[in-house]
Amino acid sequence: MQWILRFVILGLMLVSASLGQAQGDLIDRSYAGSSKQENPQAARKEIQEKGAQVVSEELIQELIGEARFTKNKSAIQKKIINNSARYIPFVKPSSLNKENDEFKMSIAMKISLRDLRQLLQEMALLNENEAIPVVLPIISWVDRVEGRSYRWWQPLDKSTPPFLMKQSRVLEDSLRGAFQKNDFYILKPVESGLAAGIPRQFQNDRITGEDAQFFAQYFNAPILLEGQITLHKERGNRYRIEMRMSAMQVSNGRAIADVARRFETESGSFEGVVDRKLREVLEGAANDLAVQIREVWQRGSLGTSMVRVTIEGRHTLPVIESLKEKFRSITQIKNVRERIVTAESITFEVDTSIPARDLLPYLQKIEIGGQKLAKSSAKDEELVLSWAR
Numbered sequence: 469m470q471w472i473l474r475f476v477i478l479g480l481m482l483v484s485a486s487l488g489q490a491q492g493d494l495i496d497r498s499y500a501g502s503s504k505q506e507n508p509q510a511a512r513k514e515i516q517e518k519g520a521q522v523v524s525e526e527l528i529q530e531l532i533g534e535a536r537f538t539k540n541k542s543a544i545q546k547k548i549i550n551n552s553a554r555y556i557p558f559v560k561p562s563s564l565n566k567e568n569d570e571f572k573m574s575i576a577m578k579i580s581l582r583d584l585r586q587l588l589q590e591m592a593l594l595n596e597n598e599a600i601p602v603v604l605p606i607i608s609w610v611d612r613v614e615g616r617s618y619r620w621w622q623p624l625d626k627s628t629p630p631f632l633m634k635q636s637r638v639l640e641d642s643l644r645g646a647f648q649k650n651d652f653y654i655l656k657p658v659e660s661g662l663a664a665g666i667p668r669q670f671q672n673d674r675i676t677g678e679d680a681q682f683f684a685q686y687f688n689a690p691i692l693l694e695g696q697i698t699l700h701k702e703r704g705n706r707y708r709i710e711m712r713m714s715a716m717q718v719s720n721g722r723a724i725a726d727v728a729r730r731f732e733t734e735s736g737s738f739e740g741v742v743d744r745k746l747r748e749v750l751e752g753a754a755n756d757l758a759v760q761i762r763e764v765w766q767r768g769s770l771g772t773s774m775v776r777v778t779i780e781g782r783h784t785l786p787v788i789e790s791l792k793e794k795f796r797s798i799t800q801i802k803n804v805r806e807r808i809v810t811a812e813s814i815t816f817e818v819d820t821s822i823p824a825r826d827l828l829p830y831l832q833k834i835e836i837g838g839q840k841l842a843k844s845s846a847k848d849e850e851l852v853l854s855w856a857r
């Protein structure tokens with residue numbers, strides 16, 4: 469009987485977690501309005517429609533900003549607010565009361581932020597930039613078979629290996645095709661000769677820190693695709709290709725996508741079998757990267773910063789799920805991930821469009837079981853809070 473009881477309890481916990489996840493994007497909003505319609509049914513309908521209008525406008529402005537909302541107000545009204553039932557699944561009106569010559573009523577609503585964000589994303593309104601985001605690849609090639617290397621941002625000379633330049637062009641073509649399909653524009657530095665004019669102090673083997681900032685500003689590319697492709701000799705005239713590429717959001721130095729691959733060629737001449745294998749595998753790796761970046765973009769996380777939020781104290785599963793639900797109800801938080809759970813605390817990573825210091829007041833409004841969160845410490849990218857009655 470004990471094992472049956474444990475099984476039932478575990479099942480209930482899993483169902484609870486599933487329901488919490490399913491409703492984690494629902495937030496509560498209310499509206500109190502009036503109508504001068506003489507017919508009660510018409511008055512009720514008018515107040516409900518006005519409530520959906522007002523609440524929708526407030527949330528959309530929080531999500532995309534007042535300037536972008538004003539610029540696209542007509543399209544937002546037609547494509548989103550007129551279809552508010554897609555993101556307002558629950559509406560609970562109060563009783564309709566008549567005072568003097570008008571009816572009054574309040575409405576409690578639950579709004580799905582996930583569905584509202586999806587509608588905004590379909591209109592390309594969640595992107596930080598109006599234009600298609602630009603990506604600059606800074607991929608180095610290292611040939612350990614013949615002791616050569618190639619980096620497009622370094623000066624060309626007689627020792628520049630034509631084979632590695634050729635493979636870099638093949639990579640550019642694969643990246644361009646994959647990223648275009650996912651609504652990004654990737655530069656082709658080898659084909660376009662972008663190396664001309666790069667100052668000597670930025671012609672380093674690795675592009676990091678201030679170098680990355682320079683490249684992003686110089687080429688107007690908020691995303692850098694950094695990495696290395698290395699060629700090794702294996703037995704029997706076979707060769708190994710090791711590939712590592714990661715996309716970095718330069719504004720905050722945050723990695724938003726990465727791929728790592730290892731391939732072995734068939735037996736044959738070095739340049740012939742390597743060229744053949746790269747043409748087989750580069751498209752798949754490029755697609756993987758592009759899809760990862762697009763997922764970040766669709767969540768509205770591109771252009772956001774990651775903040776670690778630690779809540780001190782022991783937490784049960786229902787409380788953890790409630791915390792995530794409360795986090796998701798904050799419109800400035802685009803995504804939340806549970807990272808570290810210990811007996812003393814739980815740590816989340818949140819993607820937010822505002823700095824940690826501006827996020828803190830929103831977190832301090834969270835209340836669960838009669839307790840509110842209070843600040844223990846605050847840094848630029850980390851907040852520590854504890855429960856206070």
